[in-house]
Amino acid sequence: MSAQFHWNPDTYLDMMRAEVPNFDALQEAAVAAVPFPPSTALDLGIGTGETSRRLLEAFPEARITGLDSSPEMVFRARRLGIEVRLARMEDPLPDGPWDLVIAVLSVHHLRSEQKQDLFRRVREQARSLVLADVVTVDDPADRVTPIEPGFDFPDRAGDLAEWSGGEVVWSQGDLAVISGTY
Numbered sequence: 001m002s003a004q005f006h007w008n009p010d011t012y013l014d015m016m017r018a019e020v021p022n023f024d025a026l027q028e029a030a031v032a033a034v035p036f037p038p039s040t041a042l043d044l045g046i047g048t049g050e051t052s053r054r055l056l057e058a059f060p061e062a063r064i065t066g067l068d069s070s071p072e073m074v075f076r077a078r079r080l081g082i083e084v085r086l087a088r089m090e091d092p093l094p095d096g097p098w099d100l101v102i103a104v105l106s107v108h109h110l111r112s113e114q115k116q117d118l119f120r121r122v123r124e125q126a127r128s129l130v131l132a133d134v135v136t137v138d139d140p141a142d143r144v145t146p147i148e149p150g151f152d153f154p155d156r157a158g159d160l161a162e163w164s165g166g167e168v169v170w171s172q173g174d175l176a177v178i179s180g181t182y
């Protein structure tokens with residue numbers, strides 16, 4: 001996903017829909033993969049809040065907290081009326097316990113070792129994890145999502161499932177959803 005520039009909340013959605021043709025299907029599959037109605041949820045790399053907005057529609061009772069490393073995205077996501085913190089996934093997570101930790105198209109910005117460390121920290125304080133992201137695939141015809149070296153670090157869906165202790169519950173081309181309960 002080309003974004004060496006700062007994330008721009010005004011152009012974000014159009015850019016994502018152009019670069020990730022199944023962006024909306026991925027968002028919907030992520031929410032459909034939530035294993036039980038969460039009272040509390042943490043949205044990692046919340047961006048403009050596309051996932052949290054859908055989560056709130058599906059689970060109006062959920063108290064959602066978001067975090068993102070981009071100040072512009074944080075300000076935009078706060079329009080949802082939820083708590084959104086300026087923070088990095090590499091740093092200690094906001095204190096749980098969380099019924100759900102969800103991350104859509106954000107964890108691929110971490111390298112493999114950082115992902116494994118994140119999943120360890122998530123499991124310490126979450127009852128479930130839903131991960132929806134671009135993944136490495138063998139068939140060149142499935143490699144639709146632009147990957148920028150040094151900025152995007154996708155891994156195989158099977159590795160993400162193994163590291164997170166979840167299972168692949170949805171996949172389409174180079175997109176996958178992994179869901180786990182702990």
Ligand SMILES: C[S@@+](CC[C@H](N)C(=O)[O-])C[C@H]1O[C@@H](n2cnc3c(N)ncnc32)[C@H](O)[C@@H]1O
Pocket residue numbers: 001007044045046047048049050051067068069070073087088089090103104105106109
């Ligand atoms: C492709 S957007 C996805 C946004 C949102 N989850 C969605 O599904 O629309 C990636 C987001 O992850 C955030 N991000 C990237 N690296 C991050 C990090 N290390 N810690 C926290 N947020 C990060 C970016 O600022 C951006 O808002």
